[in-house]
Amino acid sequence: MISIQNLEFKYSKKQPPLFHNLECELQAGSIAGLLGKNGAGKTTLLKLMVGLLFPTEGKVNIMGHEPAKRQPSLFQDIYFLPEEFYIPGVSIGSYVKANSGFYPRFDQTLLQQLISDFELPETKSLQKLSYGQKKKFLISFALSTKCRLLVLDEPTNGLDIPSKSVFRKVVAGSLDEDQLVIISTHQVKDVENLIDRILMLENGKFIMQKDIFDISALLNFTTSSSPEGENILYSEMVPGGYKVITPQANGGSNVDIELLFNAISHGTEKMKDYVQ
Numbered sequence: 001m002i003s004i005q006n007l008e009f010k011y012s013k014k015q016p017p018l019f020h021n022l023e024c025e026l027q028a029g030s031i032a033g034l035l036g037k038n039g040a041g042k043t044t045l046l047k048l049m050v051g052l053l054f055p056t057e058g059k060v061n062i063m064g065h066e067p068a069k070r071q072p073s074l075f076q077d078i079y080f081l082p083e084e085f086y087i088p089g090v091s092i093g094s095y096v097k098a099n100s101g102f103y104p105r106f107d108q109t110l111l112q113q114l115i116s117d118f119e120l121p122e123t124k125s126l127q128k129l130s131y132g133q134k135k136k137f138l139i140s141f142a143l144s145t146k147c148r149l150l151v152l153d154e155p156t157n158g159l160d161i162p163s164k165s166v167f168r169k170v171v172a173g174s175l176d177e178d179q180l181v182i183i184s185t186h187q188v189k190d191v192e193n194l195i196d197r198i199l200m201l202e203n204g205k206f207i208m209q210k211d212i213f214d215i216s217a218l219l220n221f222t223t224s225s226s227p228e229g230e231n232i233l234y235s236e237m238v239p240g241g242y243k244v245i246t247p248q249a250n251g252g253s254n255v256d257i258e259l260l261f262n263a264i265s266h267g268t269e270k271m272k273d274y275v276q
């Protein structure tokens with residue numbers, strides 16, 4: 001569904017490229033987590049995918065289209081929820097009436113269900129909702145568009161604790177096989193047990209692109225009383241001991257995404273063979 005080849009992008013001619021020779025393939029039926037430190041280029045990459053920025057070199061292909069051409073036939077099948085958004089002072093009904101027509105597969109019944117799941121109040125003006133409530137409305141709208149590509153930039157920022165678990169439930173529960181969701185986030189706990197592929201950006205490149213299933217087949221995430229040992233690839237002190245990563249020996253464990261992110265971004269030599 002997404003094919004990125006040899007992508008180079010720079011914000012200004014004078015600066016070195018933010019991405020150089022970036023390559024990525026993503027298929028429908030997946031929820032991908034885009035991770036990276038501040039400034040790694042996550043938002044920029046999302047904007048390149050949805051046609052808000054244009055590559056300086058290389059190709060971005062989404063469902064057979066170049067998003068930079070901004071064709072309506074593609075845009076009716078892409079929904080981008082930015083981290084910072086504007087929402088007008090109209091009722092939910094008016095907003096939906098004005099915007100749902102852009103999306104041929106829009107599902108009104110799903111929208112009502114999601115509004116209820118997120119316990120959003122009836123309101124005459126969306127602007128009177130809190131930041132988190134506005135975000136929950138836009139997440140509900142995004143999922144209801146049924147677009148084949150949903151791009152969500154930091155969707156759980158501003159959501160309270162119960163809403164984060166509702167978010168995981170509704171995203172997992174409302175997707176069809178022909179949809180792809182890309183979630184850029186720092187809140188990795190919020191997307192644990194939701195994403196099935198990890199994309200990790202650093203220094204203009206993907207330092208990891210792997211399915212969670214494959215990671216859990218390779219690496220074991222466990223605890224230890226000691227930070228070092230023959231099999232320990234990476235360790236972090238926690239109260240009462242250490243969280244550690246070891247090579248997988250027992251055939252699968254839950255992936256601790258935060259621990260994995262720290263292990264890879266600290267660049268431990270021992271992890272190298274497992275992440276490429």
Ligand SMILES: Nc1ncnc2c1ncn2[C@@H]1O[C@H](COP(=O)(O)OP(=O)(O)OP(=O)(O)O)[C@@H](O)[C@H]1O
Pocket residue numbers: 011018036037038039040041042043044045
């Ligand atoms: N409009 C812009 N003009 C020039 N440089 C920009 C612009 N937007 C972003 N940048 C630069 O591009 C780099 C990547 O920014 P981007 O917002 O894509 O990172 P990010 O990974 O989303 O960061 P964060 O996690 O902090 O949101 C940063 O160094 C940033 O300063």
